[in-house]
Amino acid sequence: MRTRLLRSLAPALLVVTWSSGFVGATFAAPVAPATTTLLWRYVVAAPLMLVIVLLLRRRYGPRYLRREAVLGALGQAGYLYGVFRAVEEGLPAGTAALLASLQPALVAVVLSGFGRRGGRRQAVGLAVGFAGVALAVGPDAVAGTGVDGALWALAGMLSLSAAAVLGDLWPAPDRERHDVLDSLAVQGVVALGFFGLVAFASGQAAPPADPSFWLAIAWLVGLAFLGGYGMYLYVLRTRGPVAVSTWLYLTPAVSAAWAWAMFGEHLPLLTVAGFAISLAGVLVVRSPRARAEPAPSPASARS
Template sequence: MVGNAGDNSWLRAMPWVFVLIWSTGFIVARYGMPHAPPMTFLAWRYALSILCFLPWIWLAKVAWPKDRAQWLHLAVLGVLMHAGYLGGVWAAVKAGMGSGLSALVVGLQPVLTAVWLSATGGAVTRRQWLGLTLGFTGLVLVVARKFGAGSEGDTATWLNLSFAVIALISITVGTLYQKRFVQPCDVRSANTVQLIAAFVVTLPLALLETEGMNWNGELVGAMAWSVLGLTLGGSSLLYMLIQRGAAASVSSLMYLVPPCTAILAWLLFSEPITVVTIAGTAITALGVSLVVRPAKA
């Protein structure tokens, strides 16, 4: 009984820990991108993460997926959840989008996921349609304020918005794909297969970049946290939560990521928090909460 209670307590705490870690991802991008091109940074991140996972897998005698189909599904998931999502976010930040705005765009993922699941399962409720409308309304409000006229490092353009939308679509499709096709397996071997696939896709893009890596304290710190905190910690937690059926708990908290990121970005990078930004973020958060809130019995 004690063991079960401990397991349940940890499972309840996992979504909160995940959201806290996830919020730092957009901040790390702002720290790293002035000193490195996005795809090269991510290729290094994937390679170092693989090198961390492999000894762990060997020492713990972790089993690899036995089914060839599962290898393929995990590889597809890696392209979506790592290469597509992270590539989009890092490229958007490199192209001048602020941490707060990038978090706000990607923060619509729970809305798209819930609406899609409801639509394919029968019908989208009026509350969900209202939440979807509010979510996009809040986003448009913030984007319109920053489009072409934001501060340095925090400007919305068609280019960086396109990258952010790619990230949004990638993580949404990846979440749905995992729920549909990926069977439960050890998170360490599963994550390693995903990272290998992401590295294979990202490396050719990295080789096309002409900017070099400026290895200074900020870049080393960003890389270290990206590997240890975000990939080994955050991505593994997300996989475990979806695998254990706790994805709804994550979705119900994801609307806290954009305001948390906005506050951190204001403290660390002086990204302005205007009345319009607060209003837009609040409207989007309300929209997300309406969509992911469980229906009354």
């Protein structure tokens, strides 16, 4: 029963927690460079995950470690570095969201090349979802867009897309013995190593003394990492790469709602309308067969 309930709630939890990363980044931006924030996010998260898996006496073979290391490098290190660098280059948040929303269509196209046909229903849903994102971020999303920032955002989108596709095409060894917790632990260590190298090489490893920085880190670890990436990996396991990518259509509008609730930023009616249209597209992509798919076994669905 609990597994069925989690499976039903997981997409909504994914959208809310994934969008929460905006709040943490906003908290940290005035006091620390993005590289510093990303490093300390994983300085806290990776050891925490290691302690948990050690207490649970989890064991990993070399094939599993190799797969999760590649997925972590792409889905966490590559994606986050691309997005944060895009923001540092001055790319507007709406533009970044619009570019990131190319991901579901890209994932569907790539998988179709491997025989994973989605059909007309999926194509219509993806198109409607993207139209909703374009409306949610507003007509000024591409105004003043710098080439460097756009390229970094595209690189992040491609990195997350590659992780989603590889996660589907590269079967996990001993799937029944490993779950989302194991993926978070291994991928978190990989991301820590990546951001550690980048931060020390750029001289941006030292954390600021401002207490708000640690509030941002706690937020990013608890909601964006454990919640956002935990739900992302869970939905990826239970519903597939196109489904998990499509649910991210809703994150730009939900991020705007976070900003309205936390920082008093304006929430345009276009954003609300865009959310409704994106939601319609997501529901169209959810085919009847996907909704009827049996829930995974408890061993594979633990999180």
